[in-house]
Amino acid sequence: MLITLEGFVVLAAEILAMRQIIPFVGQATDTVALVIGVVLMALAWGYYAGGRYKTSERFSVRQKLCLNFLVAMLFLIPALSYASLNYIFKGMFTWGLHDRLIMTALYAGMFLFTPVFMLGQTIPLISRFLKVGNMSRLTGVVLFFSTCGSFVGAVLTPVFLMNVLGVNYTAVVVFAVLACMILALSKPRWKGLISISLGLFVLGWGMNTHAVMVYFNIIKTDTYHNVALIKQGDSRYFSLNNNLSSQYSDDGKKHDYIAFFEDQTINTFQSDDEPRDILVIGAGGFTFGHEDTHNRYDFVDINKNLKDLAEEHLLQEKIPDNQVFHAMPIRMFLNQNAKTYDVIFIDVYYGFLSMPEHLLTREFFAQVKEHLKPGGVLGMNMMASPHLSDPFSRGLDDTIRAVFPYVIRHPMSRYYRFNRPRAMDNVMYMYKHSAYDGTPVIFTDNINRSFLGK
């Protein structure tokens, strides 16, 4: 049982860590790889150290296990609680650490390595309690239960616990399991240990209560997002994973880029026109076209909670009947639907830390293009360098132009900031699906047909 629970705790802690740091360092492959790498390395060292542990009369294996679980709990409480993470990353930022890889490495090194190292010792330590009748069978049984625990931790945590309890209470579950493991191993006379473990559990619970979330304006945490509602003046802001995703006020004020793209598209349609088909990829706060009850909208977002949250907190009214929400992964939606659209608006790139990599590929953009009607218009809101000063902005530009050759690129701030090479801004890409995507022609001194097009 302990082996299974240990497996559960390690995997649940790993997944929670990856999920909890997204608001601070993003969800790129590199940061995820760092967390996984630290966990695996700590596990390996833990197995090794557990196997070499030598018992003494003063400190038994049972005591060692209890101490390991207690230390793991001590580290995991700050590692998996939003409140402490907020201060940890804020502190790093204040100290001048702005590189997300270094921040992730520091976090994982300081708060994940030690507890996983401690937990990794569990199997070799417990194996001493088992009778070595058949070594092969014993190994098989131990690994089976450990892997079962890992499986439950990997599946149950994101699929069930995070969605039903929220990320904060999923962390509390992990702390509770650790506390139970200590209690199960403790002898009644180890009152100090029991008290400390219970105290730590209460601390962990206290740091993850709903009240603490409210303190940070967080109205919902789930598998995908920390959704916060921030009020400033007349405007309400929806923050998804620390990125100000949407803005809305009672008089209909929205983010500038939303209003800009509405002006370029839906506001140019006449009310007596045939309703247009509009696809919004990345629902955010459902602000795009919210006042439009004429055209037909499909909103797609992976997070099914966004609609209820937007209606209740941001828009403070129901989304009109002409707007349908499809709660599913975007590429799955595009794969399963052949419908084409007059307007497609992609708004899933909340900040440069939170750019879903699978939604930045040539194949994804080609998939989107296939869903445009002839003459249809595509808009994409990106966070990029206004004057293409960094590799990401250039790579993104290359990728988009590989699919959409004549694309408009409009920095929303209207400033190029040549003297600030690292400046990032909202950049709107706009493309009209026309028949002129033919072979590109270059004017040369030798063949110059520029006069034909004047």
Added chain:
Amino acid sequence: MTTTTKPPHYIFALFAVIVLEGYVVLSSELLAIRQTIPFVGSGSDTVSIIIAAVLMPLAFGYHAGGQFKPGFHKGRYRTVRGRLLFNLTVSLIILAIGLSHVSITYFFIYLIKTGISNRLILTTIYAALFLVYPVFLLGQTIPLISQYFSKERLSQVTGKILFFSTIGSFLGAVFSTLVLMSFLGVHYTASLNFMILAGLIILLMKRKTTDLTWILVGFTGAVVFFNSGYVLDMFGIVENNKYSTITVFEDDEGFRHLSINNNASSKYSDSGEKHPYVHFIEDHVIKPLETESKDPLDILVIGAGGFTMGSDDDVNRYDFVDIDKALYTISEQYLLKEKIGANKAFYPEPARAFLTAHDKTYDFIMMDAYLGALSIPEHLVTREFFAQVKNHLKPRGVVAANFVVSPTFEDMFSRRLDTTIRSVFPYVSRHVTDHVYVPTQADLPRQNVIYIYRDHGKARDLQPYSDLKNQVFWDTPKVQKQGF
């Protein structure tokens, strides 16, 4: 008729007619090309229409002139002299309308008001009405005059006639553009053509002082007046040379406008207000670059216009390049109303010649030679030209180019221009100064579009991100710009 009985001055007069006819035809062709630029642009296509409208009637004119036989026709005796007089008079009347700035202006305004906006159709109508017939008539001159020469020495006479005709054409091509248009102006060059035609008519008349003579002199005088500086002043034209018709006028709000070939090239007010794209460049390119550099910036402006770019800037070093040397004094006198700063040098030479002859590199190069949709110099939109510009850029330098194109790539030119620019400047920003895109509308008018490129040094080769090979996490900035 033979020359054997003609005195030398008579022979001289005949060759003079041939020389002057050759001059008038070529000069009129170049004047037509030059005079239509403000209305239909300077593209190869419009030029070729005018050249065709001269060459084809010239060929038919030669043929028709050769077919002419003196004799009775419908009860009247037709002479070679009479035919020549008719041809020259009709040519004078039509060319006087077709080459005068005032009549051309009203003609094109009328056509455009009637809904004809295609420049090729406009050019074709103009050429058909004002060039084809007079050139057809003038083309008859050589074969008609050749009837005065002896047929015994046909080869020698033909050689002489072609020699003098070609000399006339040579003068019409070179002297009228390089000398007359440059020193007298286009309008007086046209007037000279009218006077030559009138002079030829008088030369060929048997009686020089008839009523017809005075009518001819009066008509020519009136046409010359309509092409005088006095009348052009009434149209606000301050310069009319081989390159540009330059107009300066002041609007109700106190802005002075410099128009080059009917394109609103520059705007200036006493408070220093300019065209929005000029302010945009000054505020978002020059000023940010100043903050990066301790030394004054080296700035090259290709297409001087009214010298408004950086007009308030006394610090940075500017090189202005424009083919039209008149722009400098006109800008000082009429637009800026003050001397251009000592930190600004002017090179009155073709842009590509300047770039070929100079090795100097710049922190910022502004390409502002594309006055409007019609007046885009074709040799300044090629890959080779852009590469030449790039070679004159310092490391981390910036290039900007102002075009009037479709903001949403609706037309072929906008798309091909974009492809050409990106073939040299791979990561270039394309900024629509009015911020009006509306890709849902197909008939969006052309607007000022500024291409801005910054040299980022030798960047590694990037490839599109794909599902199979996605380096986006590697390229994503590792550094956060703001806290939480």
